[in-house]
Amino acid sequence: MSLLTVSNLTKRYSRGGMTLAAVDDVSFHIEPGETLALAGPSGSGKSTIARLALRLIEPDGGRIEFEGDDFLALGGSALRARRARLQMVFQDPLAAFNPRATVARVLDDPLRIHGVAPRSERPRRIAALLERVGLAADLAPRAIHEISGGQRQRVAIARAIATKPPLIVLDEAVSALDVSVRGRILDLLLDLQREERIAYLFISHDLGVVRAVAHRVILLDAGRIAESGDARTVIDAPRSAIGKALVAAAPRLNRNRP
Numbered sequence: 048m049s050l051l052t053v054s055n056l057t058k059r060y061s062r063g064g065m066t067l068a069a070v071d072d073v074s075f076h077i078e079p080g081e082t083l084a085l086a087g088p089s090g091s092g093k094s095t096i097a098r099l100a101l102r103l104i105e106p107d108g109g110r111i112e113f114e115g116d117d118f119l120a121l122g123g124s125a126l127r128a129r130r131a132r133l134q135m136v137f138q139d140p141l142a143a144f145n146p147r148a149t150v151a152r153v154l155d156d157p158l159r160i161h162g163v164a165p166r167s168e169r170p171r172r173i174a175a176l177l178e179r180v181g182l183a184a185d186l187a188p189r190a191i192h193e194i195s196g197g198q199r200q201r202v203a204i205a206r207a208i209a210t211k212p213p214l215i216v217l218d219e220a221v222s223a224l225d226v227s228v229r230g231r232i233l234d235l236l237l238d239l240q241r242e243e244r245i246a247y248l249f250i251s252h253d254l255g256v257v258r259a260v261a262h263r264v265i266l267l268d269a270g271r272i273a274e275s276g277d278a279r280t281v282i283d284a285p286r287s288a289i290g291k292a293l294v295a296a297a298p299r300l301n302r303n304r305p
């Protein structure tokens with residue numbers, strides 16, 4: 048059984064009297080412990096797919112199965128319980144968290160809301176989470192806006208793993224970081240995947256990053272799947288027009304070419 052199976056997913060928006068399919072008949076699956084990347088130009092529907100998969104927005108058509116259940120049919124406490132198993136990391140943790148909240152508070156929330164640990168045990172859990180993502184425990188009382196962008200993204204990852212989810216959706220999670228910090232965060236994500244068998248839906252416009260971390264890739268073009276397959280195979284020899292254009296526009300990839 049796949050962890051996540053998306054079938055014929057469609058999401059339309061109307062704009063100026065016209066209807067635009069932001070996501071148009073998209074199907075894919077994610078297996079436990081695997082990284083599936085979504086890549087494609089700006090506006091191709093990557094974030095819309097992420098939001099649909101997280102059920103932050105509802106589709107106009109299609110099915111989403113998560114751990115064998117009809118995810119779109121879940122409501123109330125069943126949906127809340129399932130949400131603990133499907134976490135997310137976005138590009139800008141300053142926008143995702145209250146910037147005045149402390150690191151401890153940000154990490155305490157999922158432990159409390161999802162009943163992961165009783166209050167007396169939570170400080171110890173928070174310290175362990177910080178250590179797990181390579182942060183010092185004395186960061187706990189600091190405010191989110193006082194720490195660096197790389198530290199904030201580690202806190203976002205710590206929060207995402209707090210409920211031990213089998214799947215994390217990462218939408219441009221490393222895009223705002225400078226190159227050396229980005230490399231270390233990607234290493235952390237790979238370590239966590241190896242050790243906890245977490246699957247990632249990894250959204251990035253950077254084909255170099257996708258090639259380095261993803262097992263499989265889907266290339267999107269205007270809401271549709273243009274091409275998909277093994278990440279290295281697709282990126283090294285794209286067959287679709289959009290794939291060829293994206294690879295040609297990716298300077299770090301071209302430098303490695305003969």
Ligand SMILES: Nc1ncnc2c1ncn2[C@@H]1O[C@H](COP(=O)(O)OP(=O)(O)OP(=O)(O)O)[C@@H](O)[C@H]1O
Nearest residue numbers: 060061069087088089090091092093094095096252
């Ligand atoms: N809430 C909305 N209302 C109207 N149109 C929307 C909305 N959200 C997204 N769209 C449109 O849907 C399309 C897909 O947008 P989406 O944000 O999914 O693209 P993306 O691939 O994530 O792009 P980027 O790389 O710039 O983040 C775009 O044309 C966008 O303008």
Ligand SMILES: [Mg+2]
Nearest residue numbers: 093094095218
């Ligand atoms: Mg986006």
